[in-house]
Amino acid sequence: MKTTKNARLITCILPQGSGIGLIERLSREQGISSANISAGRGRGAGPIGSIGAWDEIEMLTVTVPAEDADKIFDFIFHVGELDRPRGGIMFQQVVSPITEFNLPHIEDINSESRHPL
Numbered sequence: 078m079k080t081t082k083n084a085r086l087i088t089c090i091l092p093q094g095s096g097i098g099l100i101e102r103l104s105r106e107q108g109i110s111s112a113n114i115s116a117g118r119g120r121g122a123g124p125i126g127s128i129g130a131w132d133e134i135e136m137l138t139v140t141v142p143a144e145d146a147d148k149i150f151d152f153i154f155h156v157g158e159l160d161r162p163r164g165g166i167m168f169q170q171v172v173s174p175i176t177e178f179n180l181p182h183i184e185d186i187n188s189e190s191r192h193p194l
Contacts, residue, residue: 082174085146086138089153089167090119093133099157103139107152112139134165140175 091099096114103109119134137157141149150169159165 083143084140084172084175085143085169086140086172087146087150087153087167087169089137089157089159089165091135091137091157091159091165092163093135095157095165096135096137099137099153102156103149103153107149109139109141109149112137140172143171 089096089099093116100109100112100114103112115136115138117134117136118131120131137153139149139153146169150167153167154160157165157167159167
């Protein structure tokens, strides 16, 4: 168990259906092994004078070490296409401290669980 005293929580509000692909790329390309997605409803940006329509949304949250936060934030912004209209919104904030929990790799479990006959 590892404790990190200087971390950032990155939160993204995304269009429905875009979170899982983003988490897969975070894992594959950035080595992020822990992120969360939750679903909900939110008000989108509508025409001037309106309050917008209700939209299904996903909230992606990921906690990263402070020294990696800007790099991961930029990665999510570009890969998640938040730079396009109605692409979502994101922000980061300081959280401290966090405890990192890691599960063993499946190969490690399989090799340890095999008993000689």
